[in-house]
Amino acid sequence: MLTHAWIIPLIPAVSFFLILGIGKRLPRGGSEIGLASVAVCFVLALVVATGWIGRVNHPPEAGAVATHVEEVVAQSEHVASGEDPAGTAGSAAEEGHGKETAAAEEGAAATEEGHGAEAGAAEEGGHEGEEVHVTEPVIRNITWFQNGGVDIKVGTFVDGLSALMLVVVTLISLLVHVFSTDYVAGDRRYTHYFAFLSLFTASMLFFVLADNTLQMLVGWELVGLCSFALIGHWWEEKPNSDAALKAFLVNRVGDVGLICGVIVLYFAAGNTFDTVTINTLANEGEIRHFLLLVASLSLMTAVMSKSGQFVLHTWLPDAMAGPTPVSALIHAATMVVAGVFMIARLYGVFFNGLSIGTSNLNVMAVIGAITLVFGGLLAFVQNDIKKVLAYSTVAQLGYMVMALGVGAWTAAIFHLFTHALFKACLFLGAGSLAHPIHSFDMKEDMGGLRKAMPKTFWTFVIGTLALVAVPPFAGFWSKDEILAGAQQLGGPGGYPLMMVMGTLGAALTGAYMTRVIWYVFFGERRGKSATHDMHENGPRIVIPLIILAGFATLAGFTNLPDTGALSFVPESLALRFEHFVEPTAGYFPGELPSFGHPEFNILLAVISTAVGLAGVVVAYLWYFKGMGPHGLTERNRYARAGYKVLENKYGLDILYTDVIAGGTKGPVARGAYWVNQNVIDGVVNRVASSARWSGEWVYRRIDQGVVDNVVKGSGMAAEGSGEVLRKAQTGKVQAYGAYLFLGAAVLAAIFVVIAS
């Protein structure tokens, strides 16, 4: 199955077309096709994951990847030196050894050395025991197209990371499908909804299986399309289509960075998109640091847009205009982690490009840290439960990016995993709450729902506990590992700033989630929920919630640390996640001296949990007990100003929508068009009219007496000629042919005269 992973994205892709084609004629409107295909995918993903676990436990001969890299480099070198495989390139091209060529040649030489060393290491590893074993990924590809003599591939790349993503995506997609059959039942575009869920699943799986950056780019934009279509699912209402457009356009801004980054890496690695080659060359120091830096920064822009990092995060809360299951699947659990996944996949590039692990501050860690605090703050002023969760997603994505920025790769991916489970649980919970009343407003339409919807309540609470990182729920283990990474990695002293920001973020999370629980489940029923008979939803909504709550409770144990205070954990249970997911081959910077793993620190764990709980307690006292200076924002100028800043989302929306987009659509575009019509076209019209004027002048003054057919015949007389032709065509079509041949004959005659 590892080599046949290509089937997995193919199934939902076929399902997409099937649903579009025949979905409406089926009894369940095509949802059955979607469900079946995702269920099959989920099973296959489990098979892949099992296969991968088996491969890690009993790794086959090492060296395949090094050979693969060698082949790719050799091919690109071949091309660069002008020896085209088809033999069509001439001698001139052969002289054209550019700088890139030289680099590629050196690269090839060095890779050979690297290959030797790696093989040696693997052999030694074989003697020392299982731990040092290198598990090669399973790569399979075919030629997608050939351009400039370069074969560009499409294929699948299976390692621990992609196997994990396969399972996460298919699992949550499956649960969301089940949930949706009830949640969107009777929707005006039920069939289209499921079609796009299928397309999304296919694109996301295509993306996580990508074996080259071009393929990633394709998958990346395709998931963006599905996001656009599903945010704008109810496009009759303008706010929804506005939100969809905003999501697409903000992501397009990031895509500029993605495009540039992919291009820089393509040339830096010697004409290849292959991720293994790019990463390996980056780790071996074969790519100039400057190029890696440029590529990392460009790609970082893409991450900021797709994964909602601060300043480009503004689309994500608006994206909540889509149906709630979509928010759970796309805008919480899977698509928005695409940026995190990309960093993880190209970690060799980022690790070396941003000098992670050797210097204390880098752009990635800083952006992540800012995002997690600023996103958390914004969650406080939202009254829409989905928007709170959306800003919470922004903040949690900030944790992941920060983790990658401090060098804690496994912690980031672990958090990606746990977050996908508990945030999907929370979002689907919000959907369950809103399903009967069609409102997400916590302040106006909810309250006191604890008793009416007990299952939703308890699963929501479990999700919250996991999000707030209360031990032993899933979020605790992953967040703690991130904080430990910030404390311990990156040279002496670690990243104290990141550690503080991360802990502060934990307090914010605790507080705003307590606020949500208060508004939704406690107090008096308000608004629609008061007038509506509220009761628990049916099994298709509740069962996914329970399953996800179960995962939110247990998922953290997959990466139990066995160091520090937890050294009693047996080795066979400890750090399973790290063992199976973290790559060991040369494309991952794991062998670099600056790469490290954080150890469990009981003191840090206690402090961060305490701070998180402190947030809970403060919010509890404020909301549940009514303590504290309520009404401060009315009394105090500064507090009000701060609240305003948050309410206006730091003014970013105004800047983007009104200033930048509005300015471009309005004055800039109109100005350019004015120039077009009056300057550029003005010149054209002026030339034509002066030609006509001089024609008339010549005619009147010099050529008086000659029939005015001269002017007309020269084609300068705009007036009348069209009318003449219009009349001409009404009867004498044959004449056109005659005109044509006449024209050609005149031309030919002219040539003959000129040539003779």
Next chain:
Amino acid sequence: MKDLLNGWGATAAVFLPMVGIAVMMLIPRSEETLHKVVALVTSLAVLAVGIGFLASFDYDKTAEMQFFVNKTWIELINSRYIVGIDGISLPLIALTVLVVPLVIIYSWNHFPEPHNPKAFLMLILILETGMVGTFVAQDLLLFFVFFELVLLPMYFMIGVFGGEARKYASLKFFLYTAFGSALMIVSILATYFLSPVNGAGDHTFSMIALADWGAAGNPLTDGGNLVKATGILVFGGFFMGFGIKVPMFPFHTWLPDAHTQAPTVGSVILAAVLLKLGTYGFVRIAIPIFPEAAKWWAPIIGGLAVIGIIYGALGCLAQTDMKRLIAFSSVAHMGYVMLGISTLTSFGTNAALFGMVAHGLITGMLFFIAGSVKDRFHTLEIKRLGGLLLQSPRMGWLFAFSAMASLGLPGLAGFWGEFPAILSAYDPADGLNVALFRFFMVVAAIGTVFAAGYLLWLLQRVAFGTPSAEFEHEHIHDMHLTDYLAWAPMIVAILVLGVYPGLLFNITDGAVIESLRAIAGSNS
């Protein structure tokens, strides 16, 4: 089977439409159905020949001229009837012979006013001869004749069957392009007289011989090589001729007027094929024959191309008319094509060729849809439209599909013209200013944001939302049978090329590498 079309295939593809025209001349004008049938059968026959090309083309030798014919034509000046098809022309020929029957099917039941199917269909067939002829001609003079032949029917099509301002638009179209052609013929003659003489003491118009001459560094008969400045000047003539046709900024102003006024079918042909005559000219003639001059011009072309990308997009944002907006988007899209060409790399040129085909299909589709919207609502003013998806959902979805393709969504054809063109600008051919082209790359990449902006905004205003009060209660017919028949092949082609771009790249690559053999560093 392999050799079935050798010797006569290319000629047949060019002149079969003329046979159709001859038949139609004999039929009285009132026999409308018969005219339609004859025209359709003719175009299908040409399509069959085109399929024959695709089937029997030797894909291992894309760099070679196949279905090659070389006969005496105008002996006096050694202009010969040379036709042939290689990997560069094959996709464009396929595009042309596909589009023509589709536009005939599309106009089956709604011919533009003044209703005259006979004249209209004959114009389309003349156009087909000109277009196919341009792509198969391998003699400069022959090329020029076909290149000019296209002008006349399009002039009539706009001037007679067009909208309200048709006279101005058609005349502008004609004179502007004729102006470029005038400079081009000067360059063609200059090329002829500069070219080395053969054994019989003749110069040559043969594009193949001239490309060899260019690849050899333009040696002159009396020893020595062509002075660089001369090459630059001659290239300049070609640049004007082809650049206006593309159209490149700032020679683009004829395009929005022509498109806006042309009947739907005219717009489709104009966008799908006619604009490609210009870009094709660069790839086929100007660059291979004068590679050194091309290097001098490349930064200018690249610069105008990226200006066109941003400028065209801004022009789109300012439009209030759907069709005019689509017309302006051509300026931006052809900017990507020209950027790819200006890098003088095979990667960029392949991208440009892909971009030509993709733009032909996608913008052709958009014009088809605009035509149908006009047919249903009798207006294309954006602010009067809305809720297309509610009133005619199928057309609305296809519009969304085409808009997505047009903004360069991966998985659809548009992406493969755009992204590789941007990529190629990172590493242009040796001798070009790398920093400048990398700047172009960034600007072009930013252009993709604008493309998404104007297309999605158009989509939002036209297709999303609810119908305006004006059309709220009007019954709007969704797609007709002719719409399905005409659009399906284009939609399928957009999708298939998007999923498996190798279908096109693998054809063009060999021929492109061959055509750029004189330019060092062009292989990346």
